[in-house]
Amino acid sequence: xxxxxxxxxxxxxxxxxxxxxxxxxxxxxxxxxxxxxxxxxxxxxxxxxxxxxxxxxxxxxxxxxxxxxxxxxxxxxxxxxxxxxxxxxxxxxxxxxxxxxxxxxxxxxxxxxxxxxxxxxxxxxxxxxxxxxxxxxxxxxxxxxxxxxxxxxxxxxxxxxxxxxxxxxxxxxxxxxxxxxxxxxxxxxxxxxxxxxxxxxxxxxxxxxxxxxxxxxxxxxxxxxxxxxxxxxxxxxxxxxxxxxxxxxxxxxxxxxxxxxxxxxxxxxxxxxxxxxxxxxxxxxxxxxxxxxxxxxxxxxxxxxxxxxxxxxxxxxxxxxxxxxxxxxxxxx
Ligand SMILES: NC(=O)c1ccc[n+]([C@@H]2O[C@H](COP(=O)([O-])OP(=O)(O)OC[C@H]3O[C@@H](n4cnc5c(N)ncnc54)[C@H](OP(=O)(O)O)[C@@H]3O)[C@@H](O)[C@H]2O)c1
Numbered sequence: 026x027x028x029x030x031x032x033x034x035x036x037x038x039x040x041x042x043x044x045x046x047x048x049x050x051x052x053x054x055x056x057x058x059x060x061x062x063x064x065x066x067x068x069x070x071x072x073x074x075x076x077x078x079x080x081x082x083x084x085x086x087x088x089x090x091x092x093x094x095x096x097x098x099x100x101x102x103x104x105x106x107x108x109x110x111x112x113x114x115x116x117x118x119x120x121x122x123x124x125x126x127x128x129x130x131x132x133x134x135x136x137x138x139x140x141x142x143x144x145x146x147x148x149x150x151x152x153x154x155x156x157x158x159x160x161x162x163x164x165x166x167x168x169x170x171x172x173x174x175x176x177x178x179x180x181x182x183x184x185x186x187x188x189x190x191x192x193x194x195x196x197x198x199x200x201x202x203x204x205x206x207x208x209x210x211x212x213x214x215x216x217x218x219x220x221x222x223x224x225x226x227x228x229x230x231x232x233x234x235x236x237x238x239x240x241x242x243x244x245x246x247x248x249x250x251x252x253x254x255x256x257x258x259x260x261x262x263x264x265x266x267x268x269x270x271x272x273x274x275x276x277x278x279x280x281x282x283x284x285x286x287x288x289x290x291x292x293x294x295x296x297x298x299x300x301x302x303x304x305x306x307x308x309x310x311x312x313x314x315x316x317x318x319x320x321x322x323x324x325x326x327x328x329x330x331x332x333x334x335x336x337x338x339x340x341x342x343x344x345x346x347x348x349x350x351x352x353x354x355x356x357x358x
Contacts, residue, residue, distance in 0.1 A: 026069030027325045031305045032199040033224025034172060036141065038101050040299055041321050042072035042228065044308040047253065048236075049075075053312050055090075062091035064314035069320040072101040074202075074228065075135075076146055077127050078108035085134035098145035100141075103228070104131045105176060105202075109358055110335045118357045119149035124160040127171050131328040143170035144202055147353035148182045152344045155189055162195040174200030174228070179351045180215035184257060187223060188292025198225060200305065203351065203358060206228035206238060207279075207297050207336055208267065208343065211350040217303045226305030229298050233309065233320070235260075237267040238294035240280055251312070271343055278339045288323070291316070295323035297336065 028037040049058045065073075075088050085104065092100060102199040106127040109117040117123060128143060143164055149157065161173045175183060175198055183198060190197045201220055203212045204228065212227065220227065233239060236253050249255035253264045276290075283293040298307045311317045337344070 026071075026321065029305045030226065031142070031172070031228070032226035034171060034199040034226075036199070037102065038072040038228075038306050039070045039324075040306050041070055041295065041324050042074055042103075042306040042308040043070050043317065044074040044230065044310050045084045045088050046076070046079050046230075047256065047263065048084075048312055049087035050080030051258050052253070052256045052260050055087060057300055057313060058087050059091045060314045061311045061317055062088070064311075064317040068318060069324075070317075070321065071099060072103065072306055073102045076105035076108070077110050077131050077233065078105075078146070082130065082134060085131055087161070089134055089136040097137060102135060102137060102140050103144060103174075104135065104140050105144040106131075107144040107149060114357075119145055119152045119157040119160075121156050121160040124157065124164065128164050132169060139168055140170050142172045142174050142200060144174040144176050144200070145178070146176050147355060148175075148178050150353070150355060151357050156184055157350040158186055158189045158193070158195055159318075162193075165196050172196070172199050174198055174202060176202035176239045177204070177351055179348070180219040183219060183221040183223070183225065185214070192238055197223075200226050200228050201310075202228045202230060204231050205298050205301075205304070206232050206234045207294060207340060207348075208234050208238070208272065208346050211345055211348050214346065214348045216351060217301070217349070221303050223314060227301070227303050228308060229304055230308050231310075232298045232307040233291050233294045235266065235310075236269050237272065238276060238290060240276055240290040242268060242273050242276075244270040246278070253312070264271065269303075274341050275340050279336065282332060282335055282339065286328065288317060288326065289319055291320050292323040292326065293328075295320050296326040296328055297333075299323065299326070300328055
């Protein structure tokens with residue numbers, strides 16, 4: 026495993042991180058979840074990403090149990106707050122009340138005294154940004170989180186938060202967690218240039234486009250049994266965006282490129298996001314341990330510019346680049 030600094034902070038994280046959205050507490054049984062975490066640890070992954078909302082809060086519990094007994098100092102545990110965790114109007118968003126309550130719930134479920142990184146899962150247009158930043162600052166001062174970050178915030182939103190931190194002497198945001206893959210490059214135009222200037226690292230999600238970039242979904246064919254596209258508990262809905270025949274056909278055409286590079290398609294996809302120097306880690310998901318073992322081999326891989334150009338030409342206009350796609354809900358969910 027290779028390690029990178031998270032932005033301009035002193036925190037080192039494994040450049041391949043393991044995330045448990047869709048899987049833990051939902052798509053996969055606890056045994057499979059534990060086997061994936063065990064494989065991740067065995068392969069040198071030290072960075073684990075979850076969120077209060079995943080699987081209706083069960084995902085944090087599963088991860089907490091799977092990591093029990095592992096030396097806490099050898100792990101970086103990341104979680105998030107924003108999406109609903111209960112029925113009430115204050116069980117969501119980035120108000121001071123919800124942040125203070127949600128961090129306590131996350132720590133309890135994860136079985137830890139602190140998380141290494143606490144992330145705003147989206148931007149909350151209903152809460153003054155100053156209230157959110159002060160609550161995050163207090164979470165840090167209370168020792169419940171060591172660093173703070175955001176997810177899917179637009180460049181101007183990150184910039185506004187940095188200004189408040191500067192004016193008030195709060196800890197700065199050190200990370201941004203956007204969707205980023207060969208197919209989805211919306212951060213490149215605005216978020217990455219700002220973050221490079223400001224020392225904020227990207228921890229990118231769905232680097233394999235939820236499994237699509239493995240090439241296992243064939244155009245015009247039913248998805249393989251047990252894959253996310255067959256997961257009726259929610260996975261199928263999320264991966265649907267990438268399941269059109271135009272995307273699947275282009276992805277099939279990446280196969281010879283991966284073969285020539287001596288990589289599996291999944292490894293090529295993970296290696297691709299890691300070529301961006303502003304990326305601190307790729308968060309991979311897995312429904313079985315063999316996938317983790319496959320994906321981690323992307324660590325340390327360098328792709329040459331000619332190969333990157335062939336990927337661009339092969340995917341052509343199915344690549345999404347419009348920065349307007351970085352969006353948070355206009356009102357609280
Ligand atoms: N901040 C946010 O808003 C946000 C949103 C989404 C995700 N995330 C984070 O990012 C993490 C990763 O997201 P993701 O799970 O969508 O990432 P991903 O790595 O793009 O997709 C993972 C899925 O692809 C399939 N897969 C992975 N490796 C494979 C391989 N080698 N061969 C065949 N299939 C393979 C598996 O699904 P099947 O086996 O079921 O097909 C696996 O669960 C999440 O767990 C979460 O921590 C954050």
